[in-house]
Amino acid sequence: MEIKTMKRVDIIFAMEGVDPVKVVENAIKRDQDDIILDMIDSGLKGRGGAGFPTGLKWKFTRNEDSLEKYVICNADEGEPGTFKDREILDRVSEKVFAGMAICGYTIGAREGFIYLRGEYNFLLKKLNQKLSVFNAAMKKLGLDFVIEICSGSGAYICGEESALFESMEGKRGEPRNKPPYPTVSGYLGKPTVINNVETLVYACMINRLGAEEFKALGTKDSRGSKVFSISGDTPNAGIYELELGMTVDSFVQEFGDGDTKAVQVGGAAGGCVPRKQFTDTVIGYEGIPTGGSMMLFNSTRSMYNVLHDYLEFFTEESCEQCTPCRVGCQQLLMGIEMIKRGERTPAYLEDLKKLAKTMKISAKCGLGQSVANPFVSIVNNFKEEIIY
Amino acid sequence: MELINLTIDNKAVKVENGTTILKAASKVGIKIPTLCYLGLDDLGVENKPGGCRICVVEVEGRRNLAPACATNCAEGMIVKSNSMRVLNARKTVLELILSDHPSDCLVCAKNGNCDLQSMAQDMGVREIHYQGEQSHYKEDFSPSIIREMDKCIMCRRCETMCNDFQTVGALSGVHRGFQAVVAPAFEQDLVKSPCTFCGQCVAVCPTGALTEVDHTNQVIRALANPRKKVIVQTAPAVRAALGESFGEEPGTLVTGKMVTALRQLGFDYVFDTDFAADLTIMEEGTELLDRLTRHLNGEENVALPILTSCCPAWVNFFEHYFPEMRDIPSTARSPQQMFGSIAKTYFADMIETKREDLVVVSIMPCLAKKYECQRDEFSVDGNPDVDYSISTRELAALIKQANIDFDSLEDSDFDQPMGESSGAGVIFGTTGGVIEAASRTAYELFTKKKHERISFEELRGFDGIRQATLDFDGLPIKIGIAHGLGNARKLLESIQDGSCEFHAIEIMACPGGCIGGGGQPLHHGKSSILLARQKAIYAEDSAKPIRKSHENKYIQELYDKFLGKPMSEKAHHLLHTHYFDRSGSDIVIKKD
Numbered sequence: 001m002e003i004k005t006m007k008r009v010d011i012i013f014a015m016e017g018v019d020p021v022k023v024v025e026n027a028i029k030r031d032q033d034d035i036i037l038d039m040i041d042s043g044l045k046g047r048g049g050a051g052f053p054t055g056l057k058w059k060f061t062r063n064e065d066s067l068e069k070y071v072i073c074n075a076d077e078g079e080p081g082t083f084k085d086r087e088i089l090d091r092v093s094e095k096v097f098a099g100m101a102i103c104g105y106t107i108g109a110r111e112g113f114i115y116l117r118g119e120y121n122f123l124l125k126k127l128n129q130k131l132s133v134f135n136a137a138m139k140k141l142g143l144d145f146v147i148e149i150c151s152g153s154g155a156y157i158c159g160e161e162s163a164l165f166e167s168m169e170g171k172r173g174e175p176r177n178k179p180p181y182p183t184v185s186g187y188l189g190k191p192t193v194i195n196n197v198e199t200l201v202y203a204c205m206i207n208r209l210g211a212e213e214f215k216a217l218g219t220k221d222s223r224g225s226k227v228f229s230i231s232g233d234t235p236n237a238g239i240y241e242l243e244l245g246m247t248v249d250s251f252v253q254e255f256g257d258g259d260t261k262a263v264q265v266g267g268a269a270g271g272c273v274p275r276k277q278f279t280d281t282v283i284g285y286e287g288i289p290t291g292g293s294m295m296l297f298n299s300t301r302s303m304y305n306v307l308h309d310y311l312e313f314f315t316e317e318s319c320e321q322c323t324p325c326r327v328g329c330q331q332l333l334m335g336i337e338m339i340k341r342g343e344r345t346p347a348y349l350e351d352l353k354k355l356a357k358t359m360k361i362s363a364k365c366g367l368g369q370s371v372a373n374p375f376v377s378i379v380n381n382f383k384e385e386i387i388y
Numbered sequence: 389m390e391l392i393n394l395t396i397d398n399k400a401v402k403v404e405n406g407t408t409i410l411k412a413a414s415k416v417g418i419k420i421p422t423l424c425y426l427g428l429d430d431l432g433v434e435n436k437p438g439g440c441r442i443c444v445v446e447v448e449g450r451r452n453l454a455p456a457c458a459t460n461c462a463e464g465m466i467v468k469s470n471s472m473r474v475l476n477a478r479k480t481v482l483e484l485i486l487s488d489h490p491s492d493c494l495v496c497a498k499n500g501n502c503d504l505q506s507m508a509q510d511m512g513v514r515e516i517h518y519q520g521e522q523s524h525y526k527e528d529f530s531p532s533i534i535r536e537m538d539k540c541i542m543c544r545r546c547e548t549m550c551n552d553f554q555t556v557g558a559l560s561g562v563h564r565g566f567q568a569v570v571a572p573a574f575e576q577d578l579v580k581s582p583c584t585f586c587g588q589c590v591a592v593c594p595t596g597a598l599t600e601v602d603h604t605n606q607v608i609r610a611l612a613n614p615r616k617k618v619i620v621q622t623a624p625a626v627r628a629a630l631g632e633s634f635g636e637e638p639g640t641l642v643t644g645k646m647v648t649a650l651r652q653l654g655f656d657y658v659f660d661t662d663f664a665a666d667l668t669i670m671e672e673g674t675e676l677l678d679r680l681t682r683h684l685n686g687e688e689n690v691a692l693p694i695l696t697s698c699c700p701a702w703v704n705f706f707e708h709y710f711p712e713m714r715d716i717p718s719t720a721r722s723p724q725q726m727f728g729s730i731a732k733t734y735f736a737d738m739i740e741t742k743r744e745d746l747v748v749v750s751i752m753p754c755l756a757k758k759y760e761c762q763r764d765e766f767s768v769d770g771n772p773d774v775d776y777s778i779s780t781r782e783l784a785a786l787i788k789q790a791n792i793d794f795d796s797l798e799d800s801d802f803d804q805p806m807g808e809s810s811g812a813g814v815i816f817g818t819t820g821g822v823i824e825a826a827s828r829t830a831y832e833l834f835t836k837k838k839h840e841r842i843s844f845e846e847l848r849g850f851d852g853i854r855q856a857t858l859d860f861d862g863l864p865i866k867i868g869i870a871h872g873l874g875n876a877r878k879l880l881e882s883i884q885d886g887s888c889e890f891h892a893i894e895i896m897a898c899p900g901g902c903i904g905g906g907g908q909p910l911h912h913g914k915s916s917i918l919l920a921r922q923k924a925i926y927a928e929d930s931a932k933p934i935r936k937s938h939e940n941k942y943i944q945e946l947y948d949k950f951l952g953k954p955m956s957e958k959a960h961h962l963l964h965t966h967y968f969d970r971s972g973s974d975i976v977i978k979k980d
Contacts, residue, residue, distance in 0.1 A: 155564060172561050177438040177458040320542055320561065320568030321439045327484040327520070330566040334520035344519075351517050358480040361452045361473070362441045369452065 002219040003282060004245035006254050009217060009225035011205050012198065012241050013092055020098035021137045023208045027102045028143055032062060035106045039203065042211035043223030048074060048159075048196035049266060049291030050366070054203060057193055060183035062107040064191035071103045071112040072168075072187060072194040076152050076159040078117060079267035080313060081293035084227040085197040087239050089116075089123055092201065097134045097147055099200030102207055103193050104145040112147040113187070115164050118154035156317035160365050161186075161194045163319065174319045175365035198227050198292070219245035222284030226292060232264075233257050233298040249278035251294070259298040262381070267293035268310040269370040272303075274381040303382035307336065310374050318367060324359040325368030331355060332375055336386055346387045349379060394465035396445075401461075408436075409445060409456040409467055420445065420469050421478070423485075423507060424543035425457040426592055430850055430915035431872070431899045435548035435592075440541065441481045442507065445469045453477055482511050487518045489595070490538050496596040501910055503594035504541060525569055530578040531759040532585035532601055537569050540597040546570060546589035554873040554897070556705065558583040582708045584873065586701035586897040587755030587906015592913070600755050600907060603776045604786050610747040610775070611654040617739065618747045619657040620650050621727045621806070624665065624817030625753040625902035626780045628924040632909040632917070633784035634794040639920030641928055644799020649787050650751075651800065657735075660802045661750065662809030664727035665816040665825065667946070668698060669937035671963050672720040673829040674954035676892055680834075680865075691716045693868065693883065693890040696822050698722040700760035701897035703967065705873050710880055711969035719964040723816065724750050724757055725766050727806065728773030729962045734950045735806060743771055750777045753817070753905030756897070765965055779907025805942040811929035812937045818922045819871035819901035820847040820854065823894035827858055827867070828936045835861040842935050848926070850900065850919065853879055855890075868893040871901050 027035060040055030061069060073096060077085040089096060100112040116123065127149060135146050150168050152158050158167045162176035165187045186192025195203070202224065206214050218224045222244035231237050234255045242251075252260045263273050265288045273281050273288060281287050297306060311333040318325045335352040338344040356372035363369045379386055390405040399416045413420050424440040426433065436457045444453035448466035453474060456467075468474060486508060493499050528535035542561075547570060550559045558581040562571045572581035590598045610618050631640040650658045676694050683690040695717040697703060703722075706713060721729065728748045736746050750757060754777075760766070761774035778786070787794055801807070812828050815821030824847045831839045846856040847867060852875040858865045868890040870876045876895045882888035898904045903921035904911070911917040934940055951959045 157564065174437075174561070177436070177455065179460070316565045316567075318565045320564055320566070321437060321544075323439070323441050323481050323484050323541075326542065326566060326568065327488050327518075331484065331487065331518040331520040335518070338519070355480060355484075355518065358477045362444050362477045362481055363452075364438055364441070364455075 001282060001286065002245060003247060004219065004243050006246045006250045007243040009241045009243050011209075011225060012088060012095075012201050012227050015092060018095070018208060020094040020204060021134070021141070023204055024098050024101045024105075024138070024143065025141055027207045028105045028141065032106045035102065035207065036062065038206060038211045042206045042214045043218075044199065044202050044206060044214065045222070045285060046196055047198040047202065047226060047291065049079070049269075049289065051285050051289050054195065054199055057183060057195070058103060058106055061191045061193045064184060066191050068188070068190045069107055069109040070187045070190060070192040071100045071107070071109045072164070072192055073100055073112065073114040073197055073200055074159065074161065074164060074194055075114050075120065075197050076117045076164060077120070077197070078156040078159045079269060079291055079293055080310070081231055081264070081267045081295045082229045082291060084229045084239050084292050086120055086123070088197050088201060088227070089120070089127065093127055093130050094134060095201045095204045096197055097131065099195070099202075099204040100147055101138055101143060101145050102203060103195070103200070105143060107191070107193055109193070110144050110146070112145060113168065114147065114149045115158070115168060116149055116151050118152040121151060124149065124151065155319075157319040157367060160367060163365070164194070165192070174321050177364070196291075217243050219282075219284055219286065221286040226290075228290075228294050229292050230255055230294045230296070232296040233260065233301065234296045244284045246283055247279055248273050248281045248283060248288070251283060252278055252296070255294070256296055257298055260296050261299050261301070262297045262303065264293070264295040264297070264306070264374070266290040266373070267295075268313055268374060269367070271373045272377040272381065303378050303385045304336065304340065307374060307378045307386065308333070311336070311371075314367070314371050322364035322368060324363040325371070328355055328359045328363070328368065329371055332371065339387060349383070349386065353379060392461050392463050394461050394463070394467065396467040397469055403461055407461050409454065409459050409461055410443060412461050413456065413467075413469060418469055420456045421507060421510065422457055423503060423541065423594055424545065426545045426548065426913050428899065428913060428915040430919065431553070432852070433548065433553050433899070435543070435545045437544050440485070440543055442478055444474060444477055444481070446471050446474050479511055479513065482507060482513060483516050483518060485541050486513065486516050487520060488522055489541070490522065496539070497599040497602070498596035502596060503912065521566070523566070523569070528577045529601065530583065530585065531762050532755040533578060533583070533587060533590055534599050534601055535571075535578060536597055536599070537571070539595045540570055541595055542568065542570065543594055544570065545592040545594065546598060549588040549592055552874065553899070554584070554586060554588060555877050556582055556584055556586070556873060559589060584701040584704035584708070584897060585756040585759045586873065588898060590755060591904070591906045591908070591910065600779055600781070601758055602782060603758070603778050604782050604789075606776050607749055607778060607786065610749070616745055616747045617656045617741050618654070618749060619659060619731055619735075620655040620749045620751060621659045621661040621664065621724070621731075622646060622650070622751040623661045623724070623753055623902060624814045624925065625905060625908065625921065626751050626783070627928070628817060628903055628921040629753065629908045630780055630784060633781065637920075638917040639924045641924045643928065644801070645794060645797040647802055648797045648800045649792050649794060652792050653786060653790055655749070657803045657806075659727070659731075659806040660809050660813070661723050661727055662813030662816070663806045663940070663942065664723035664730070665813035666810050666937035666940045666943050667726050667730070667963065668720055668723050669812060669825050669829050670943060670947070670954045671726075671959060672696065672718045673826045673833065673937070675718050675720060676826065676830055677834055678955065680891060693893050694718050696894045698816065698822060699756075699896050700754070701756035702873065702876065702895045704756065704759070704970075705876065705897065706880075707968055707970040709877070709971070711971045713880065713884075714967040714969065717967065719966065721766070721963055721965045722760065724752065724760065724774055724777065725965070726963050728761070728766065730946070731806065732768070732771075732773055733962060734946065743768065747775045748773065750774050751780065751783045752777050753780050753902045753908045754898075755779060755906040757907075781907060781909060784909070805945065808940055808942045809932075810937050810940045811932035811935035813940075814929045814932065815925055817902045817925045819896050820849065820869050820894065821901060821925065823847055823867055823869060823892060825937060826892070829938045831858070831860055832936070832938065837861060850922070865892070866890045870894070871896040872899055873897050
């Protein structure tokens with residue numbers, strides 16, 4: 001397997017010599033299909049966590065025969081341990097806007113929306129000011145594309161793309177049945193590209209730098225770099241852009257405090273990598289994928305408490321629509337509590353693991369399906385901490 | 389139409405593009421179990437949130453399981469509905485639902501009639517492995533409907549009926565996560581919501597979360613009280629559905645047995661609401677002709693079209709949502725209330741009994757009737773015209789509790805004078821029936837000619853909105869018909885914006901009219917049952933010797949001896965009402 005060593009990169013936040021409006025101006029001189037070919041060639045995958053190839057998403061939406069299409073920037077950054085999109089929007093929002101405008105031009109959309117996490121409303125004023133300048137610049141370029149901001153109200157589930165559409169349409173934020181996918185039927189039932197904040201910046205930069213330069217970074221399955229939100233037991237908490245394809249071990253050597261026993265990769269919905277697996281686990285789509293959250297835990301932390309927190313979070317944030325998630329999360333939570341109190345035997349953990357696996361295959365959306373990731377990985381690797 | 393080939397459980401199926409796996413499976417005899425799914429095809433109602441996850445199946449090449457109700461077939465698809473993986477997941481999901489359900493089946497109103505209970509039996513659940521928390525919500529009592537949300541499984545069927553079909557918008561998801569519950573906005577009680585008490589939520593609830601307020605005990609007490617004379621009236625739609633509660637095929641008429649059973653229960657007089665339906669036609673028909681004549685004479689500001697007013701859920705609906713149009717509906721009270729009013733005056737005098745010593749019970753296919761009979765305007769000095777309104781389901785329960793073997797009963801006839809009715813009174817029970825009944829009488833009163841055909845077939849059917857033009861001897865009378873409040877809303881909006889013009893409109897809140905009422909035996913998602921009931925209603929009409937309300941000799945006698953003529957001052961006082969603007973106010977309920 002291709003493995004990279006830890007390397008810092010500066011693409012997302014770099015502004016020197018980058019004029020986002022100029023990037024759009026150059027892009028719209030090109031043929032839309034060429035832009036899509038470049039995007040596919042770059043190997044860029046969705047940076048929100050799911051990792052769907054961005055170029056394909058744009059292509060599918062472009063191929064849809066509809067007069068109305070939309071570009072949506074998913075800025076409902078709610079995954080515990082993730083805070084990179086806030087920083088991107090604060091520091092380089094024009095690059096996000098540019099990514100949206102290029103996407104709009106490519107797929108044939110005239111409207112774009114930024115669905116901004118409710119807790120990020122403090123950014124609203126600044127973003128709107130920058131947007132009015134940007135929208136005017138697009139008009140000047142002759143590009144029929146306007147971006148608006150739509151504010152969320154604080155539900156984790158609304159980061160799920162179809163629940164986000166429901167929320168934007170003024171309805172209760174609940175995921176839809178899929179298929180149809182957003183490329184066919186998204187916001188208002190129209191073909192929609194919905195991309196993460198970071199993905200859109202990379203889209204902008206691939207148009208600025210060319211696919212080759214982006215592709216040169218990372219591995220075959222995980223091209224490019226990624227912005228990480230690093231937190232927990234680390235002396236260097238913060239936001240870092242790193243090349244994809246490094247091992248957890250090389251990551252921990254840089255960011256750990258020397259006593260790291262586990263890294264939770266990908267937020268509460270991600271998987272937990274214990275020390276014994278650090279060297280064998282690659283951070284990337286071929287190994288452990290992540291939306292950017294890296295939480296480090298040292299030996300003073302109880303993994304029972306970690307798991308308990310995550311389960312409490314999911315129990316509260318489940319949309320309630322489907323049984324596996326609504327009741328399942330709560331059962332897992334109560335289950336480990338009962339084992340801890342000695343009301344159920346440790347053997348009950350096996351029942352709970354079975355339940356988590358059933359949730360993975362039967363829940364309606366990514367939320368319920370991914371609860372098994374932290375549950376199974378923490379229970380398997382820290383069984384004693386859960387029981388005693 | 390493009391056809392698609394797939395296999396389900398090794399059986400080859402060919403279906404039209406856009407067909408769900410669930411429907412494709414049913415074509416080859418595979419009954420994939422469902423809980424949240426509700427499909428009333430004849431009404432265009434579909435609830436498939438893909439929420440319960442009971443119907444999950446394995447689709448080759450797909451990472452996770454697919455909900456059969458919400459996944460469309462694709463060419464070459466290979467589906468397994470009963471693999472180990474599916475069975476395990478399905479049973480686990482069902483156990484999860486049951487883990488958050490009070491297991492008080494033996495004392496639950498839905499015992500024996502509950503989709504969740506049948507599912508647990510079919511799946512062979514003998515143990516619930518998971519013992520987490522159970523939800524607890526406060527119970528909500530309204531005059532018609534009880535919400536016991538501890539029993540809710542979040543199937544959202546009630547929401548689909550309330551919001552999509554009825555456009556009432558009283559129910560929706562509140563909160564999220566394990567705390568989530570289906571409730572009126574801000575988790576208020578139903579009485580503070582725009583609920584019309586149509587009971588369609590109750591009619592589709594798969595568990596005991598939504599049930600009717602049970603008045604059977606009050607009825608039993610009244611029957612046991614020797615100082616009270618207890619009289620009963622039965623609505624037309626009841627006889628076309630009551631049999632289902634005793635194992636009869638849907639659409640079996642049990643009028644005669646029902647009368648016998650009521651007599652055995654101890655009612656002193658067994659009367660027919662159809663009699664009052666005939667009376668309604670006399671009043672409403674006269675009102676229509678009056679407005680029509682004034683309109684034809686060039687009088688301005690005549691409130692047309694006239695809207696029927698016999699459906700109490702519909703009355704609640706327009707009082708809430710169209711209060712500015714409240715001068716348009718007929719002022720005629722509903723048959724239930726006309727009956728009560730006449731029973732406690734005319735009939736009370738006839739049998740020389742004081743009003744206070746008479747108890748009037750109505751058997752209705754409807755839950756909104758429970759609320760209607762409690763309205764202040766329908767009582768005299770605190771004594772209601774109709775004391776208790778019980779549903780078809782409650783009557784079935786009463787009959788069972790009284791050890792009456794319904795199947796073996798002989799037929800018998802209603803008592804007189806308030807048991808006689810024309811066929812016109814009978815067809816009140818289905819959509820289009822009231823306006824057809826009114827037309828039979830209005831035609832003859834207006835043209836002074838006999839209408840030889842009797843039936844107005846053009847007014848019949850099952851489409852949500854129907855229109856027809858009747859020929860009143862050269863004068864075209866435009867009729868509109870809607871069943872379902874969502875359809876009613878569309879029709880009203882088309883009048884408001886001037887895109888449609890009618891002389892008269894019939895509106896029924898429930899699908900199919902009263903035959904699909906919220907108090908009827910549960911249809912469990914089979915709209916064919918409603919069609920069978922409709923057929924039965926028309927069959928009873930055809931078999932009646934009298935088919936027109938104005939030919940009912942007991943009605944004629946009532947006018948001769950008591951009321952004078954239709955819309956007389958006395959009739960106004962006893963048989964007409966007025967409406968309120970409830971757009972901003974809560975419904976006020978009386979405490980027992």
